[in-house]
């Protein structure tokens with residue numbers, strides 16, 4: 106019993122020490138490891154919009170967390186409630202494993218998200234606990250109210266993460282992170298601007314594998330609500346191929362221009378898969394040098 110007690114005392118000490126030191130060891134700018142947090146409304150949103158970039162960060166040894174602000178309990182035609190929420194949490198965790206990121210699912214109802222103070226504080230806590238250098242979330246222009254309000258909630262958190270008297274039990278961030286938006290197709294009141302475009306050709310298959318973990322969505326709910334259930338192939342291999350075709354983002358002229366800026370002309374012409382992000386006006390405003398530090402996979406060739 107004794108050695109066990111000593112061991113457990115040591116482990117508690119070690120854990121405490123780790124807990125106390127980790128914000129400093131991995132503090133924003135205090136270590137070469139970057140800390141990225143992507144925040145989506147549903148357990149698959151971050152995977153769609155940033156899965157390839159997240160996998161690249163993870164491969165390079167950086168720390169990435171996905172957060173789903175709702176538990177996804179409305180996203181199915183025949184299942185719902187707690188049973189569906191549990192299924193989706195398990196799918197999200199599996200996707201996280203495949204991408205090399207940690208995945209948190211907050212317990213707010215799907216389809217009912219509103220930008221209230223309670224959820225704003227949940228988001229502030231997540232960003233602070235992760236000690237984030239970069240925060241990525243949707244723009245507040247979107248067809249889905251949960252996406253729209255996730256955008257608003259993260260905007261509302263962008264200043265507050267540094268205010269000590271807001272959720273005072275979790276220390277404020279020393280440096281305001283860089284806030285970015287995921288790509289979307291909405292044109293009003295203004296179109297998405299691809300400030301940063303990451304070549305994800307080398308992690309595209311991994312991104313699809315992450316999406317494939319969300320079986321309730323990729324092969325059941327989304328085909329049903331989209332009216333294409335009959336197109337879903339039967340075998341696992343065929344499904345993945347189908348998903349890859351379906352989820353290939355077309356690189357438009359603006360994205361190509363952005364790729365050219367970050368990677369050089371010759372290289373950018375050959376990029377097959379990419380993900381773009383727009384710099385939010387709130388939070389730290391990065392110059393090009395800072396963007397290169399925060400996105401070290403973008404290198405001039």
Ligand SMILES: [Zn+2]
Nearest residue numbers: 146147150252
């Ligand atoms: Zn969604």
